[in-house]
Amino acid sequence: MATQAAHASHAHAHAHTVKRYKGLMDWLTTVDHKKIGILYLLAGFIFFIVGGLEAILIRIQLMKPMNDFVAADTFNELITMHGTTMIFLAAMPMLFALMNAVVPLQIGARDVAFPFLNALGFWTFFFGGVLLNISWFVGEVPDAGWTSYVPLAGPTFNGTHGVDYYVIGLQIAGIGTLLGGINFMATIINMRAPGMSFMRMPMFTWAIFVTSILIVFAFPALTVGLVALMFDRLFQANFFETGSGGNTVLWEHVFWIFGHPEVYILILPAFGVISEVVSTFSRKRLFGYSSMVFALVLIAFLGFMVWAHHMFTTGLGPVANALFSIATMLIAVPTGVKIFNWLFTLWGGSIKFTTASLFAIGFIPTFVLGGVTGVMLASAPADYQYHDTYFVVAHFHYVIVGGLILGIFAGLHYWWPKMFGRMLNEGLGKLTFWTFFIGFHLTFFVQHFLGLLGMPRRVWTYLPNQGFDTMNLISSIGAFLMGIGTIVFVINVIVTWAKPRNAEADAWEDGRSLEWSIPSPPPEYNFKQLPLVRGSDAWWKEKREGKTEMTPAEPLGPIHMPSPSILPFIMSVGLFVAGFGFMYHIYWLAGLGILITFACMFLRSVFDDHGFHIDPEEEVHA
Amino acid sequence: MSSNHSVSGEEARRHKVEGPQKHIVAFILSLALTIIAFAAVAAGDINTTFTYIILVLMAIIQVFVQLAFWMHMKDRGHLFPIICIVAGVFVVFMMVIMAVYWLWW
Amino acid sequence: MSAHGHVEGQLPHEPEKATLEGRNKILGFWIFLGAEVVLFGTLFSAFIALRHQVLDGPHASELFELPTVFAATMILLTSSLMSVFAVQAMHKNQVKSMIWWLVLTVLLGLSFLVLEIVEFNTYVSEGHRMNTSAFSSSFYTLVGFHGGHVLFGVLWISLLIAQIFKKGLTVVTAPKIYLSAIYWHFIDVVWVFIFTVVYLMGKVG
Numbered sequence: 001m002a003t004q005a006a007h008a009s010h011a012h013a014h015a016h017t018v019k020r021y022k023g024l025m026d027w028l029t030t031v032d033h034k035k036i037g038i039l040y041l042l043a044g045f046i047f048f049i050v051g052g053l054e055a056i057l058i059r060i061q062l063m064k065p066m067n068d069f070v071a072a073d074t075f076n077e078l079i080t081m082h083g084t085t086m087i088f089l090a091a092m093p094m095l096f097a098l099m100n101a102v103v104p105l106q107i108g109a110r111d112v113a114f115p116f117l118n119a120l121g122f123w124t125f126f127f128g129g130v131l132l133n134i135s136w137f138v139g140e141v142p143d144a145g146w147t148s149y150v151p152l153a154g155p156t157f158n159g160t161h162g163v164d165y166y167v168i169g170l171q172i173a174g175i176g177t178l179l180g181g182i183n184f185m186a187t188i189i190n191m192r193a194p195g196m197s198f199m200r201m202p203m204f205t206w207a208i209f210v211t212s213i214l215i216v217f218a219f220p221a222l223t224v225g226l227v228a229l230m231f232d233r234l235f236q237a238n239f240f241e242t243g244s245g246g247n248t249v250l251w252e253h254v255f256w257i258f259g260h261p262e263v264y265i266l267i268l269p270a271f272g273v274i275s276e277v278v279s280t281f282s283r284k285r286l287f288g289y290s291s292m293v294f295a296l297v298l299i300a301f302l303g304f305m306v307w308a309h310h311m312f313t314t315g316l317g318p319v320a321n322a323l324f325s326i327a328t329m330l331i332a333v334p335t336g337v338k339i340f341n342w343l344f345t346l347w348g349g350s351i352k353f354t355t356a357s358l359f360a361i362g363f364i365p366t367f368v369l370g371g372v373t374g375v376m377l378a379s380a381p382a383d384y385q386y387h388d389t390y391f392v393v394a395h396f397h398y399v400i401v402g403g404l405i406l407g408i409f410a411g412l413h414y415w416w417p418k419m420f421g422r423m424l425n426e427g428l429g430k431l432t433f434w435t436f437f438i439g440f441h442l443t444f445f446v447q448h449f450l451g452l453l454g455m456p457r458r459v460w461t462y463l464p465n466q467g468f469d470t471m472n473l474i475s476s477i478g479a480f481l482m483g484i485g486t487i488v489f490v491i492n493v494i495v496t497w498a499k500p501r502n503a504e505a506d507a508w509e510d511g512r513s514l515e516w517s518i519p520s521p522p523p524e525y526n527f528k529q530l531p532l533v534r535g536s537d538a539w540w541k542e543k544r545e546g547k548t549e550m551t552p553a554e555p556l557g558p559i560h561m562p563s564p565s566i567l568p569f570i571m572s573v574g575l576f577v578a579g580f581g582f583m584y585h586i587y588w589l590a591g592l593g594i595l596i597t598f599a600c601m602f603l604r605s606v607f608d609d610h611g612f613h614i615d616p617e618e619e620v621h622a
Numbered sequence: 623m624s625s626n627h628s629v630s631g632e633e634a635r636r637h638k639v640e641g642p643q644k645h646i647v648a649f650i651l652s653l654a655l656t657i658i659a660f661a662a663v664a665a666g667d668i669n670t671t672f673t674y675i676i677l678v679l680m681a682i683i684q685v686f687v688q689l690a691f692w693m694h695m696k697d698r699g700h701l702f703p704i705i706c707i708v709a710g711v712f713v714v715f716m717m718v719i720m721a722v723y724w725l726w727w
Numbered sequence: 728m729s730a731h732g733h734v735e736g737q738l739p740h741e742p743e744k745a746t747l748e749g750r751n752k753i754l755g756f757w758i759f760l761g762a763e764v765v766l767f768g769t770l771f772s773a774f775i776a777l778r779h780q781v782l783d784g785p786h787a788s789e790l791f792e793l794p795t796v797f798a799a800t801m802i803l804l805t806s807s808l809m810s811v812f813a814v815q816a817m818h819k820n821q822v823k824s825m826i827w828w829l830v831l832t833v834l835l836g837l838s839f840l841v842l843e844i845v846e847f848n849t850y851v852s853e854g855h856r857m858n859t860s861a862f863s864s865s866f867y868t869l870v871g872f873h874g875g876h877v878l879f880g881v882l883w884i885s886l887l888i889a890q891i892f893k894k895g896l897t898v899v900t901a902p903k904i905y906l907s908a909i910y911w912h913f914i915d916v917v918w919v920f921i922f923t924v925v926y927l928m929g930k931v932g
Contacts, residue, residue, distance in 0.1 A: 113751040178762060186755040189702055190747070216706075216758055217713050220766035228773060228868065237857055237864035238780075239773065245780025245861035253720050254769060257713070304713055308724070320724050605886060608899050642815060649808045656804065656922075660797055663927045673931050681923040685916050692811050692912045702754060706761030714768025721772035 020612075021564060029564035031115035032524060036122050037100030038419065041412075043126050044093030050133065051085035052486060054078050059443070059479035062472050065464035072460040076143035077162070079458055081136075083146030084166065087266070088173055089129040091404055095269045096125075096180055098411045099208045101419045103184060105515035105522060106202045108193025108531045108538075113186040115562045116604070121179035123572035128173025131579050135165035142166035145458065147259070148229070150240035150251045155233045161583055167230045168579040174219055174226070175575070181215030184208055193514070194553040195533035202513040202537075203279075203292055207272025210296045211265050214303065218261035225254040234582060249314055256307035264303040266400060268296060270407025271338060274360045276513070277410050278342050281357035282349025283510050285537060288341040295334035295341075302331045312383045321380040328378035335371055339364060354508070355429030359410035362437050366406065370398030373448065388458075391451025397444045409436070409489070416496075417503035421521045428492035436485030442478025446471040512540040517550045525559040528552075528616045558613040565609070571600040648691035655684040738820050742901035749902035756906045760913055767917050770869040771924060777861040778929065784859035787929030790850060796926045799842050800918065803877075806835030807915040810884075810908040817904055822896050825904070829888050832911065836881040843874050866925065873921055876914050883907055 021029050030036060058078050061069045070078065104112055112118050135141045140160040144153035153163045188209045192201070201209070229251065231237035238244035240251050279286040286292065308316055308324040316324075342364055351357065373395040377383055386392060409432070416424045450471050455462060462468050503520040514531060515522075517539045529552035535541045542550055578593025580586070659680040662673050690696040695703055739745045743753065778787065813828035847867070857867050884907050887900070894900055 114755060117755075182755055182758045182762070185758050186751055190751050190754055213709070216762045217709055217765050220762045221713075221717075221769045224766055224769035224773070228864075231857070231864065231868060235857055237868070238859075238861040239777070239864055239868075241861070244858075245777065245782050246864075247725060247776060247780075247861070249725055250721075250773060250776055253717075253725065254773070257717060257720075257769070304716060308720075316724050602886065605903070606890065608894075642812060645808065645811045645815070649804070652804055653801075656797075656800055656919075659923060659927055660793060660800075663930050664793060670931055674928065677923050677927050677931075681919050684919050688807070688912060688916050688919070692807060693909055693916075703757040703760075706757050707764060710761040710764025710768065713765050714771070717768055717772040718775060721776040725776045 019564075025566075026564070028569050029119075029566045031111075031119045031562050031564055031568075033100045033104050033112050033115065033118060034419070034521065034524075034526075036118050037097045037102075039122055039126075040093045040100060041097035041419075043122075043129070044090050044097055047085050047089035047129055047133075048091075048094065049486070051082050051090050052483060054082040054085065056479055056483055058082060059476040061461070063476040064473065065462050065469055067461055073143060075460040076145075076458075077141035080142045080145050080148075080166070081133075084132065084142065084170070085129075086400075087146065087262070088170060088177075089125075089132070091266055091400070091408070092177060093125060093129075094408050094412075095211075095266070095404075096122075096177075098204075098269065098273065098408070098415065099180075099184060099211075102415055102515055103205050103208050104187065104191070105418070105518065105526060106205045106513050107188060107191060107196055108514045108527060108533060109187065109191040110526050110530070110559065111191075111562065112183055113191055114183045116565060116568065116609070117179050117183050119565070120568035120571060121176040121183065123176070123568045124179070124575060125173045125176035127572040127576040128169045128171070128176065131172060131576055132165055132169030135162060135169075138165075140165070147255055148251075149255075150229070150232075150248045151242070153229065153251075154240055154248075155236075156241070158233075163229075164233060164583045167226050167233065168583055171223065171226045171230070172572075172575050172579055174222055176572075177215055178219045178223075181212040181219065184212040185216060188212070193527075193530050193533050196538070199290065199293070200533060200536045200538070203275035203286055203289070204269075204272035204513075206293055206296055207268045207275070210300045211268045214261045214265045214268070214300055217304070218258045218265065221254055222258035222262075225251060225258065228254070230582070234585070249311075252311050252314060253307070256310045257304075259310065260307040261300075261303045263399070264299060266404045267407075268299065270363070270404045270411075271296070273407045273411035273414070274342060274363050275345075277356050277360040277414050278345050280414070280508060280510050280512055281352045281354060281360070282346050283352070284345055284349040286341070287344035287347075288337070289536065291337055292341055295337045298334040299331060302327060302334075306331065309378055309380075309383075312380045313387045325378055325380045329375055332371060332375050339368060339371075352508075352510070354413070355424070355426055355433055356410045356414035358430065358433045359406050359413065362433065363403065363406040363410065366398060366402035366437075366440070370395060370402055373398065386451060388456055389451035390447045390455045390457055393457050394444050394447035394451060397447070401440055401444070406437075406440075409433070414508075415515075417507035417520045418515055419521060420496075421501040421503045422496045422499055423503050423507060424496050425492050428488055428495065432485050432488045432492065434485075435481050435488060439478045439481025439483075439485055442481060443475050444478070446474050450475075506539075506543075512537040514538055514550070517542070523616070525561060525614055525616065528559075529556055530554050556617060558615045560611050560613055562611045563609055565604075567600045567604055571597045574598075574600065645691060648687050651687050652684050655680045655687075738896065738898070738901070741818060742896065742898050743817075743905035745898045745901070749898060752902045752906060753909075756909060760909070763913065767869075767872070767920075770865075770872055771920065774865040774869045774925065777865040778925075780861035781863075782860040784863055785853055785855050786932075787862070787925075788932050790853065790855055791926050791930055792846075793926070793930060795842065795846055796922055799839055799846075800922050802835050802839045802842070803915050803918050806832050806839070807912050809835060810911045814905060814908045817896065817901060820896065822891065825896070826888055826891060829884055829891075829904075833881055833884050833888070836877055836884070836911075840874065840877055840881065843870070843877075870921060870925065873914065873917055876917070880907065880911055880914055884911070 027035065027039065057070060058075070061067055061075055100118070104110070138161070140162045142148070142162045142165055144158060144163055144166070148163060148166055151157050188201070188205060228237070228239040232239050232241060238246045240246045240248050242248060275286055275292065306324055306328045308320055309328045312321055312324070346361070373391070377386055377392065377395060413424055413429055416422070450468060453467050455468050505519050506516040507520055514533070517531065518527060531538070531550035532553035534551070539550065574593045574596030576593070577596065578590045581588070581590025581593055659677050662668060662676045689707065694700065695707070743749050809828050809832040813825050813832060816825035816828055855863050857864055887903055887907055890900055890903070
């Protein structure tokens, strides 16, 4: 009784009246990383469906020769929006969903370093994505490819507002991504639980750490590239206007200085997911932990020195081409280290074939295929043959869909109980895997041969009897199968939703890292008491010693929480409004949008966020 | 992290004694480096390549001085700031090579 | 030299690092500066690539006036020193002198901006506009981005001065002061490269 009263008075002493919202307002104002993770997942998955539909339309058009299902200019818009949507608005947000849901739990933290920025990052991404997709309704859609090469994307050859939507939408979404990268770097450096040294961090956390570094150092280049293109298009600047002394190759360089690290931003988190899933379901320690860490860092380092392998045919001269060829081939070494380590982790393990582990095991050979074609493309002279053919399309879909998307599916099935407190249905999950996996290989395996036969990429249609007909039909059938796999996943989610929320804390019983030591889903404050980490695979270690919970590193007490805020939402709306103002040269509107954003920053700076306190003991009694 | 947590009395005293002298030294150093750079250009009759080398050298030294003294990068607990700046400079280094040697090839 | 320690009601020696929030902010800000290095680096490499593409517009060596640039450089350098003194005053818990140093920082920053606006105006009247050539576009974008950063810094530090008046120096306001100083030095560091690469090298040709 006495302690009760003491706690109550303690909580009272810290009582600041913080308004706590319910329902929709709760989701608009949340700064809780778990809820932001769910928002990222929801938004990312919606964009995944949009990008997927665009892909299906592309494959319907290419199903038979001389098809006229869509017009040629619509086809250009479809391929542009498919690529842009899938990379920036589907894949990256779903990765951010996993990192938000899992990383703070894995390092034993109550929240990320900057909860407010976390929410701001989500909303800027969301409004950037919405702005980009509004182009469909306006009828002026970006159509210069996802790389938006000038001069095709420049004002001379692209007079409509299509590319403006690309430039401004990505600029706004890019702010969100950069904020996320800064946030997770700071979180992982500063917020680890006592005893969690860098070399005790779970491999997924390591992957996210390295990914965040890549985001921080790659995205500013994109920002500048987009600013330059925007100035060219809106204010008659001459960065890429050859007639006025500009240089079109500059765009290619700047885009790929960002673009190649971006590829690793996409794949490294998938590597992290696979490491976790493979090790959990083999019920073995991850083989070669330190070499895995080293490989991650090396890939990130080399990732900044290979951008020009996207530009071999531009003509950079023999020295540059040779350097970039060699650097690119070098990346195969650390990647190979990772592949072998996963295989050795599986070796001799008592493997459980859950949906998550099927996706992970399917990932390994698929990614190897994508990697092998990558080394083929790295050879500059050979690249002159492959360049701009379906061989390239097959290659990057093998690494991005066969690598990243399989990784995301593995991660979603694995962490679903932790995020939502419900186990996904295993039967439907396996159906998702087999349809998606077979569909994927049907779609893209034949595209290697289409490319080697000489079918160029980004063409609207092709003539019959060139040997392209059958393989294109097979490819389209595969695409439908992938679509079915995705629908089965959606059905699985809906079916799971109807079931009781009864997932165990250690949902797979073989959990190794800290997230499995707390309830599913975790309480708002994650850890009642911060855990003491006594080795790598912290939770596994405690379980092996017969413990049922982690050793606490602090006494029980009221927990400080950041207050919810609507400002991130309004700030993003401000940027969204300003984007339209700039695009249509309505400068009062642009000014208004910028003003809204800065006013929110002003408010955030002036009014201190005192937060509020939760007493875990009281919650139990209540 | 925890290293920042408890500030020892000794360190506090050392910091207190330091005063503005070293910052004024850094300022005078920056001033001198700037003047050398401007003078090299104003003189006008020096070989162009040699002037470029002087300019770049002066700029790099000045940046080191400012980062170390004014942005406290020489102080303890600045491992990650150093890593961040060095990584950024590494990326920029690649880009400058691109702009100078490969872009107009 | 009074004894220094964690006496109740007194600020710790380095108030900006006293709380986890403060330490997070400092680390996060350094990471942000790493990103800024790449941002300015990309602008620089675009400028370096395009600086000889002047077309019919004036060449850098005809355009730039060394005395103006030298004055701007001195102003920014001095203002950087002022903000160092502000942080030193903060560490000694001398709020009043800290505010004075901050005010001087802002005033010098403002005069830098005025000088830059006048300079840009002159260039425009000499036929050196955003759309004149690739050189002019990359020049205005690079130097303009830096100017925008100076403007943001001036507004930010002014807001912080007002906050110090209202809230005093606390473990909440101290990290903000510290970060604004780091930001201000960073702007000065970027300017070192701007006057070297843009102005002096432009003058040399």
